[in-house]
Amino acid sequence: MLQSRTLFGRPLETSLVAVDRAISEFRAGRPVLLRSAETRLLALSAELADAELVGRLDALASGKAYLALTPARLRRLGAKNRTETGILAMPTLDLARIEMLALKIDGKVDAPVAPASALDDAALELSRLSLVLPATIIVPVTAEQTAGEPLVEVDIEAVNGYRAAQAATLTIVGRAPVPLEGAPDTEFVVFRGGEGLRDQVAIIVGNPDLSGPVPVRLHSACLTGDLFGSLKCDCGDQLRETVQWMAENEGGILLYLDQEGRGNGISNKMRAYKLQSQGWDTYDADEVLGFDLDQRHFDFAATMLKQLGVTRVTALTNNPLKVGAIKAAGLEVDATQRVLGRPNVHNVRYLASKRDRAGHFIDMDALMARAAPKD
Template sequence: MVRPSNDLLLPSPAERVGRARADLRMGLPVVIGGGAHGLVALAAETAREDRVAALRQAGGSAVVAITAWRAETLKARAYDGDLARIVMPEEAGAAWLRDLADPARDLMSPMKGPLASLREGDAVLHRLALLLAKSAQLLPCVLTVETDAPARLAEALGLTRLDAAETADDLARHHDLLPVAAARLPMEAAEAGRLHIFRPDNGGVEHFAIEIGRPDRERPVLARLHSACFTGDVLGSLKCDCGPQLRTALAEMGREGAGVLLYLNQEGRGIGITNKMRAYSLQDQGFDTVEANHRLGFEDDERDFRIGSDILRRMGFSSVRLMTNNPRKVEMMEAEGIAVTERVPLVTGTNRHNAHYLDVKRSKSGHLL
């Protein structure tokens, strides 16, 4: 009997990153780094009081990594460019961490400072910890403690340990999307419909392609890249134009008899449904869409449109007539090797609830409305 190599049973870098995301969401710390330099990192959003206390005893001084956007809101110095490293006061605990992370608590707990930011030292591992929290769709605020024995500490505590270089590569990389299922799906827009399911090779969330009719692969296909919007697409939210855009695009493809709509699971411009609701709460306080994202610590738009170009190629399409009001989508498709022969405007109505949202889309995000 031939025994498999034990190496084949070891998790790959992508699998370790996936495991670390799950750990952070459950409130477990992860270890980042190797050799004599590493960090133990705990997501502020899921931190428990007892774990915060235990982490502070496990290594050096406690430092909280936040993005430069969140630092700007908190009036903290971001000496590391895109992030700030805040020294955690001795008396602070999990509640202080959550106050630092969540702008919903800014009015409840306005006195967090003065906040002391680190100037010296390397912030590479802190940056990775923030990117990991973002990829887990958690607030980008991470409690960190340095360790000079990351491998030994991870093994002793049973924690997931990530190699820094491998993790940086994995978080920046586009993971190939593989077709896993497809079936005929008659719809209101067109009886000749088919739904394709694609799953990234790192086991991440699936994305969908809705094919109308039998589009000619040799000609530009009428296409739409639509980011998931549970509130708009399912609940009929009046705060955005996502639902009307989805239905208008499908109806137009039905009238033409052919098209493909990519339904990408990147809710809330890539920050996830929970953070999107946090942004909505901030909008109720008077902040616009972009300002709300920044106060949460995110960029204007965290989506990855490489997903759409990958799916189109795997379905046999190399050129599209792209239904969009967003020039950035056109640019990214072209950059990824998908020719955009025409930008097809997507015209939907406005109402008193989404008028300001659409104005921000036009003025700050460059949408052609």
């Protein structure tokens, strides 16, 4: 990893810094210059494009612009059985066409889909890191065309390696006792890094024995369920009941991970909720937006556990993806334990979808029995 020195002499890992800046630019609706060897392109979020900027890019593109879309979005547009990123040529950058292909529920593929390059895949990864819709306007450029422009420039290897690099730089930046209702002996430990510029939190409940398997839950943040008690999911129930169970059973560790909406971000989660209110299944709604089943990564969660001294876990989860991620990161999973929420008329379809489409270990009969009125 290349390093430079600042005015004050402190080394900077320049690839991480470049991606951090690229994320900020991309989220602000400004183009980012991606490069691989001698090839360069401008990448702009289709969601954030406006007519004036599209017009400027069109003048620069000379008919060579195109739109990069994810396999999920292409399938929803009618490109059947699509499993790879694809591109659609944009001889003229037409904002209405871009919106139809990238944003509209009733959009349809209107031209041949060509294979994407590694640069195009990196552009879509940048959109995911930026928590905007994964649809990117691409304009191939030369160094001469962009000379003197105040563009953030980043190599695709830096973009593709960003998540792993962030996990490797995780550090504890603060910790303090925070007594909770029903769990007064609790400590919050804050880590910097892991997913972009966000912080992550480990909640240590009680005094878990680190020499044996530690009860651990990886809990992705859910603003609507955790804080406001939304009935559309079971997240808040899982959060509070896990902490209570740990307090009553010699402790454990809950990692509260900033991965709202299965890693898609709060704005895209609300878009998906809007589609669900119109009858879409939770996973179909994500596919309309261009996302596959789950965008989350858990390698940094394992790094957090290792820094806390955990080597063996009892995984409190219904999600086999989390169990696999913990094992892949080099931790032992001695056992798993289900975490039950409460079904209701608003979330029962969601729970069944997680079971049927994402392989979650959810016993709907047991859940319904739990929710049944007691005599």
